[in-house]
Amino acid sequence: MAVKLAAYDPQTIETKWYAFWEENGYFAARRDPSKKPHVIVMPPPNVTGRLHMGHALQDTVQDALTRLRRMQGYEALWMPGKDHAGIATQNVVERALKAAEGKSRHDLGREAFVEKCWEWVGEYGNIILDQKRRLGDSCDWGRERFTFDDAYVKAVQHVFVKLYDAGLIYRGEYLINWCPVDMTALSDEEVDNVERDGFLWYIRYPLEDGSGHLTIATTRPETMLGDAAIAVHPEDERYAHLIGKNAILPLLNRPIPIIADEYVKREFGAGALKVTPAHDKNDFEIGQKHGLECIGIMNLDATINAMGGPYAGLDRFVARERIVADLEALGLLDKTEPHKLTVPISSRSKAVIEPLISRQWFVRMKPLADPAVEAVRSGKVTFYPKRWENEYYRWLENIRDWCISRQLWWGHRIPVWYYPDAQGAIDESRPFLVSVEQPEPGMLQDEDVLDTWFSSWLWPFATLGWPQEKESIKQDLAYFYPGQVLVSGYDILFFWIARMIMAGQYFMGDIPYRDIFITGMIKDKQGRWMSKSLGNGIDPLEMIEQYGADAVRFSLTVLCAQGQDIKLDPTKFEMGRNFANKIWNAFNVFGQFMDEGVAYRRTRRFEDLELVERWMLTRLNQTIVEVNEDIDRYRLNDAITKIYTLFWGDFCDWYLELIKPAPGQAVAAETIALAVEIYEKLLQLLHPFMPFITEDLWWRLRTREAGDACISSAWPVSNPAEIDPSAVEALGLMQALISGIRNVKNEYNVSPGKEIEAILNLPAGANGLQQTMEANKRYFERLAKVKDLKVGVGQAKPKASASVVVGANEVYIPLAGMIDLSIERDRLNKEIAQKEQYVQAVLKKLGNESFVARAPAEVVQGERDKASQAEDELGRLRANLADLG
RNA sequence: GGGUCCUUAGCUCAGUUGGUUAGAGCGCUACGUUGACAUCGUAGAGGUCGGUGGUUCGAAUCCACUAGGACCCACCA
Numbered sequence: 023m024a025v026k027l028a029a030y031d032p033q034t035i036e037t038k039w040y041a042f043w044e045e046n047g048y049f050a051a052r053r054d055p056s057k058k059p060h061v062i063v064m065p066p067p068n069v070t071g072r073l074h075m076g077h078a079l080q081d082t083v084q085d086a087l088t089r090l091r092r093m094q095g096y097e098a099l100w101m102p103g104k105d106h107a108g109i110a111t112q113n114v115v116e117r118a119l120k121a122a123e124g125k126s127r128h129d130l131g132r133e134a135f136v137e138k139c140w141e142w143v144g145e146y147g148n149i150i151l152d153q154k155r156r157l158g159d160s161c162d163w164g165r166e167r168f169t170f171d172d173a174y175v176k177a178v179q180h181v182f183v184k185l186y187d188a189g190l191i192y193r194g195e196y197l198i199n200w201c202p203v204d205m206t207a208l209s210d211e212e213v214d215n216v217e218r219d220g221f222l223w224y225i226r227y228p229l230e231d232g233s234g235h236l237t238i239a240t241t242r243p244e245t246m247l248g249d250a251a252i253a254v255h256p257e258d259e260r261y262a263h264l265i266g267k268n269a270i271l272p273l274l275n276r277p278i279p280i281i282a283d284e285y286v287k288r289e290f291g292a293g294a295l296k297v298t299p300a301h302d303k304n305d306f307e308i309g310q311k312h313g314l315e316c317i318g319i320m321n322l323d324a325t326i327n328a329m330g331g332p333y334a335g336l337d338r339f340v341a342r343e344r345i346v347a348d349l350e351a352l353g354l355l356d357k358t359e360p361h362k363l364t365v366p367i368s369s370r371s372k373a374v375i376e377p378l379i380s381r382q383w384f385v386r387m388k389p390l391a392d393p394a395v396e397a398v399r400s401g402k403v404t405f406y407p408k409r410w411e412n413e414y415y416r417w418l419e420n421i422r423d424w425c426i427s428r429q430l431w432w433g434h435r436i437p438v439w440y441y442p443d444a445q446g447a448i449d450e451s452r453p454f455l456v457s458v459e460q461p462e463p464g465m466l467q468d469e470d471v472l473d474t475w476f477s478s479w480l481w482p483f484a485t486l487g488w489p490q491e492k493e494s495i496k497q498d499l500a501y502f503y504p505g506q507v508l509v510s511g512y513d514i515l516f517f518w519i520a521r522m523i524m525a526g527q528y529f530m531g532d533i534p535y536r537d538i539f540i541t542g543m544i545k546d547k548q549g550r551w552m553s554k555s556l557g558n559g560i561d562p563l564e565m566i567e568q569y570g571a572d573a574v575r576f577s578l579t580v581l582c583a584q585g586q587d588i589k590l591d592p593t594k595f596e597m598g599r600n601f602a603n604k605i606w607n608a609f610n611v612f613g614q615f616m617d618e619g620v621a622y623r624r625t626r627r628f629e630d631l632e633l634v635e636r637w638m639l640t641r642l643n644q645t646i647v648e649v650n651e652d653i654d655r656y657r658l659n660d661a662i663t664k665i666y667t668l669f670w671g672d673f674c675d676w677y678l679e680l681i682k683p684a685p686g687q688a689v690a691a692e693t694i695a696l697a698v699e700i701y702e703k704l705l706q707l708l709h710p711f712m713p714f715i716t717e718d719l720w721w722r723l724r725t726r727e728a729g730d731a732c733i734s735s736a737w738p739v740s741n742p743a744e745i746d747p748s749a750v751e752a753l754g755l756m757q758a759l760i761s762g763i764r765n766v767k768n769e770y771n772v773s774p775g776k777e778i779e780a781i782l783n784l785p786a787g788a789n790g791l792q793q794t795m796e797a798n799k800r801y802f803e804r805l806a807k808v809k810d811l812k813v814g815v816g817q818a819k820p821k822a823s824a825s826v827v828v829g830a831n832e833v834y835i836p837l838a839g840m841i842d843l844s845i846e847r848d849r850l851n852k853e854i855a856q857k858e859q860y861v862q863a864v865l866k867k868l869g870n871e872s873f874v875a876r877a878p879a880e881v882v883q884g885e886r887d888k889a890s891q892a893e894d895e896l897g898r899l900r901a902n903l904a905d906l907g
Numbered sequence: 908g909g910g911u912c913c914u915u916a917g918c919u920c921a922g923u924u925g926g927u928u929a930g931a932g933c934g935c936u937a938c939g940u941u942g943a944c945a946u947c948g949u950a951g952a953g954g955u956c957g958g959u960g961g962u963u964c965g966a967a968u969c970c971a972c973u974a975g976g977a978c979c980c981a982c983c984a
Contacts, residue, residue: 588919600932610943764950
C-alpha cells in the first residue's frame with residue numbers, strides 16, 4: 023500500500039493465486055443443509071485431449087457461473103474428471119507403440135496392451151486437467167473422477183445388467199456400421215454422411231433362359247458379388263414378364279431370382295435394383311421380406327472374402343475397379359454416369375464405413391427416449407438458447423436402437439459370461455449369463471467393450487458414487503443431484519446431453535440438470551473449424567502466456583453471444599489484456615495515496631457524498647441489478663459488457679478523473695474510503711470472469727483476515743437507498759456540456775491543456791441546478807480546463823463567443839482573438855442541419871394522425887417532449903448563429 | 908428431400924417483450940507524454956440493418972417470398 027503498483031504482469035499473479043485457492047480448499051464443496059447446492063458437471067475431457075479453445079470457452083462459462091453462485095452463497099460444486107475415450111486412446115497408444123517398439127497391439131496381446139494404455143494414461147492423462155488449472159477453473163479436484171475408476175466401472179456394468187434384465191439391452195445379428203480401419207462396430211451417431219462425387223454404373227445381368235438381359239444401376243459394383251436377387255417394381259410393365267425368372271449374376275455366374283418390390287423407384291437408373299442384403303440397409307430389409315440369402319462377401323478389413331471368387335483378397339476399392347473393367351471387357355457395362363452420392367464416413371478414422379451383418383449388443387431406445395422428450399416438453403429441463411429443443415426432439419422422436427458393443431480392447435468389458443467349450447473358446451450353443459461378477463469359475467467374459475458414451479451418460483450421478491450403498495454417498499446424491507446447468511457445445515447434443523437425460527431419469531428417477539446452456543463453437547478467422555490438418559488452431563495456453571488467463575477469459579465471455587459460433591482471431595485477446603491493464607492501473611489513482619494499516623471505511627452518509635460519488639454509487643447499484651438478470655438468463659456477454667462499461671466508462675473516465683487530486687496534493691482519506699469501497703465491489707463483480715487479477719488487487723485494498731478472499735466474498739447487493747436519479751441527471755448534463763466544450767476547443771485547435779473562460783447560462787427557474795453546478799464547477803475546471811466557470815440564469819452571451827447547447831442549457835466560450843467566425847458558423851450550421859433533420863422526423867411522426875390516435879399515450883408524449891426540446895435547442899443554435907452577425 | 912442458423916459501420920460482432928437520434932471492440936482522422944494506464948486520453952468520420960413485398964400508428968426486430976453463406980438430419984440404388 024501507499025506505493026504505486028509495478029506494471030501488470032499476469033504470469034506471476036496467476037500461479038500465486040491458483041495455488042492459494044487450491045491449497046486453502048476454496049474449490050471444495052460439501053453438503054451443507056443451510057445452503058442451496060449449485061452443481062455443474064464438467065464434460066469430462068478425453069485423456070488424450072489437449073486444451074483447445076472450445077474447452078477454454080466452455081470452462082470460462084462454467085467457472086464464471088460456479089464462482090458467481092459460490093459468492094452468492096450457494097454450495098457450488100463443479101465436478102471435474104476425465105473420460106477414458108475408447109477408440110481415441112487405443113489409437114494413440116497403438117501409434118506410440120508402433121513408433122517406440124515397432125509393434126502392433128496384437129504383438130502384445132490384449133492384457134499387455136491394456137497395461138500399456140494404463141501406463142500412457144498415467145503419464146499423459148492429466149495434462150489437460152493441469153491445463154484447465156491454468157485457466158483458473160475452480161472445480162473441486164478432490165472429487166475428480168475417471169470413467170475407468172473401479173467404482174465407475176462397476177456402475178457401468180451395473181447399468182448394463184439392469185437394462186438387460188429390464189429387456190432394454192439385447193444381442194442380435196443386424197446390419198451395423200463397420201469401420202474397417204478401427205475394426206469395430208460404430209453407432210449411427212459416430213457415422214457422418216458426406217456427399218461425394220461418384221458414378222452410377224449400368225450393368226447387364228443376362229437372363230437364365232437366354233432371352234436377353236436386365237440392366238441394373240449401382241454405385242457400388244463390388245457388392246454385386248453378394249447379390250441375392252434383382253428387384254423391379256411390381257407395376258412396371260417393362261419388367262412384369264420377368265418376375266419369377268432367374269438372371270445370371272455376371273462374373274460369378276450364379277443364378278439369382280428376379281423379384282417384385284414396391285421399394286424400387288421405376289424412374290431411377292434403369293428401374294431395376296440389385297439386392298445385396300449383407301451390405302446395404304435397404305437391401306437387408308428387402309431380403310428379410312423375401313427370404314433372401316445374406317451373402318457376406320467382405321472380410322472385416324474390407325477386403326473381399328472367398329465368396330468373391332476371383333476377387334477374393336482384393337481391397338474393396340481395388341475390386342471395384344477390377345470388376346468394372348471386367349464387365350466392360352465382357353460387354354456387360356451399358357454406361358457410366360457421374361453421380362453424387364452420400365458416403366458414410368467414420369467420424370473418428372474418416373474411413374468409409376461398410377454396412378455389415380454382425381452380432382452386436384444394442385440398447386432399445388424408444389422406452390428411454392420418451393421420458394427424455396417429456397422432460398423438456400414439460401419444462402423440467404430448459405435449453406438456452408431455446409431453439410436447440412427442436413433439434414433434441416427431432417432426434418429423440420426418430421431414435422433408433424443404439425449399438426453399444428465395440429471390438430476394441432480399451433474400454434469397459436461387457437458383463438456377459440459364456441461357458442467354455444472343450445477348446446476353451448466360447449461355447450455359443452450354451453446360454454450366456456449377464457452379471458457384474460463372474461457367475462461361475464471358468465466362465466469367459468464377452469470379448470467386446472462398451473461404447474465410451476455408454477459410460478459417460480452416467481456422469482452426473484456415477485461421479486457422486488452411485489450406485490454404492492454407503493450412507494455418505496446416498497446423502498451426496500440427495501444433496502447434489504440433480505445439477506443446475508450443463509454447459510456444452512451442440513456437437514455432443516445426441517452423443518451425450520440427450521443420453522444423460524435418459525439415464526438420469528431411468529436410474530435416478532430425475533433429470534440430471536435443469537438448464538442446458540449450449541455455447542457456440544469456436545471457428546477460425548474465416549469461419550472454418552479449427553483442426554490439426556488445417557493447422558488453423560489457436561492454442562489457449564499460448565494465448566494465456568501471451569495475454570494472461572484473465573484476458574483470455576474476458577474476451578471469450580464477451581464473444582460468447584447466445585449460441586452463435588465464434589470466429590476467433592488472436593488479436594481479440596488484446597481487448598481482454600487492455601482491460602486487465604486498465605483494472606490494474608486504476609488502483610494507483612487512489613492506491614498510491616493509501617496509508618499502510620489504515621482501515622478505509624466510509625463514514626459519510628450517502629446524502630453527504632459528493633455529486634460524482636453519489637452518481638457512481640447509483641450507477642453501481644443499477645448495474646448490479648442488470649447483471650444479475652443477465653446471468654440468470656445465461657447472457658454472460660451482456661453481463662460482462664455492462665461491468666466493463668461501468669468500470670471503464672463510468673468509474674475510470676469520470677469518477678476517478680474527478681477524485682484525482684490537484685498536482686502536489688493528496689487525496690482526502692474519506693475520498694479514498696469510498697473509492698476503495700466502490701473498487702472493491704467492482705472487483706467482486708469482475709471476479710467470476712477475471713479471477714486472478716481481482717483476487718490479487720483485493721488483498722491490496724485492506725488488511726484482511728485469512729480466509730477473507732475475493733473468491734469467497736459475498737456477491738454485491740444492490741442498495742436501493744443509494745440510487746439517486748437526480749445525481750445521474752446532473753452529472754449527465756455536465757458530461758454533455760464538458761464534451762461540448764472539449765469539442766469546441768478541438769475545433770478551434772485550442773490545446774486541451776489551455777485554460778479557458780466559460781459562462782454557463784441556465785434556464786429560468788433552475789435554481790437547484792444552479793446550486794449544483796456552482797458547487798461542482800471544479801468538474802469543469804478538472805475535465806475541460808474551464809477557469810472559474812460563471813454560472814447563472816439569464817447570462818448574456820459575450821460577443822464573438824462559441825456556444826454549446828444542451829437542452830435549455832448553454833455554455834458560452836469567449837475566445838477573444840482566437841475565434842474565427844467562419845469556423846463557428848460552420849460548426850453551428852452543421853449542428854443546426856443535424857438537429858433540423860431530427861426535428862423533422864419527430865414532427866412527421868406527430869403529424870401522423872393515426873400515430874397520435876393509436877400509439878400508447880406515453881409514447882406520443884415522449885415524441886412531443888423530444889420535439890419541443892429539439893425545437894428549443896434549434897432555436898438557441900439559430901440565435902447563436904444570428905448573433906455572430 | 909426435411910430442418911436450423913447467419914447476412915447490421917472498413918473488419919469482427921451486440922442489439923432481450925416492435926417505439927433508442929441503431930451500439931461495442933478493432934481499424935481510420937485530428938489533437939494530446941496535464942503524476943493510474945500510449946495495453947492510454949480527448950474529439951471526430953463512418954451504417955437507407957442482404958433484397959422484395961406484407962402486417963402495424965410505428966419494423967434491424969414480426970410474416971411471406973428471394974439472393975448469398977454455414978450447419979444438422981435423412982435408406983433413393
